[in-house]
Amino acid sequence: MPMEKTSKYKILLSKDALADIREIKKYILTTFKYREYAENFSGKIKKAI
Helix, strand or coil, X not given: CCCCCCCXXXXXXXXXXXXXXXXXXXXHHHHHCCHHHHHHHHHHHHXXX
């Protein structure tokens, strides 16, 4: 099975997208008081993008 050449892309998040991620993280912290989950969320969402 031949290996496919992978392309590298650079993803840039807009200021609005970054603000949305920060707001969701802040919501998790204030509502659930669970810092680890908030940190995991922001890291995982950025990685998924």
